[in-house]
Amino acid sequence: MTKRNQELSLEHREELLRTLKARFEKNMHRHKGLEWAKVQANIEAEPEKLCSLSEMEGTGGEPDVVGYDKTTGEYMFFDCSPESPKGRRSVCYDRKALESRKKHKPENSAIDMAAAMGIELLSEEQYRELQKLENFDMKTSSWVQTPVKIRKLGGAIFCDYRYDTVFVYHNGADSYYAARGFRGSLRV
Structure with missing residues (x-):
């Protein structure tokens, strides 16, 4: 970067x-x-x-x-990459989640990477708006901004697009997968 x-x-x-x-x-x-x-x-x-x-x-x-x-x-x-940006996959949700992992830590977290880049993760609402433009994340998924209540309980949310529908899921914030990254937003 x-x-x-x-x-x-x-x-x-x-x-x-x-x-x-x-x-x-x-x-x-x-x-x-x-x-x-x-x-x-x-x-x-x-x-x-x-x-x-x-x-x-x-x-x-x-x-x-x-x-x-x-x-x-x-x-x-x-x-607007067709799938979750390749250079931002295999990351957990945030620093707290990264530090909580005892084994097999990912290299970074979505929140930390976004902050270093000067961007923000898409919100669920922004993700849904993006999907109205065309279909994205048909094979991958993307972390999105997680409500404080969910994060306090150890979870985080991510989205993808399957079966002509935007799906919102939950996972432990410390999880990471090769097919999950994050999409960012920037106001200019």
Whole structure:
């Protein structure tokens, strides 16, 4: 992953912007009525957000614009890779879960990775909104933000898409699987 406090090289920045623009133009159904020039202006105004987008891209997330907040003037990016981002799988839910494992600890947790990348896990509601755009996680699953009550009891929730339906499941927060990762969101 890129170090968040470092600026991206000019070449990397330009390449990333070309990639994001091409994905934006190829998937207009995700952001009807929005213009790339305005999205790019927001990105360029906040270079640290470009670092976060770089990390989303570098871990296989394929970030794309999925909405616009008229109140704040921010564009919402979600990971739009067909399956849970490959570079963010085999992680438990959070630091507490990671530390509670006695054997076979995963390398990281979803919450810690997201924080290091400067993004947030999708909420269940955001996950459902993403699935309205097209079908994602048909073979994998993704951790989502877990309500405090569930987390206090040792659990965490994740979602996937099967049988033309979004399923929300629970598991111990310390569990991890090769086919479970997390999807992130970023406001720019």
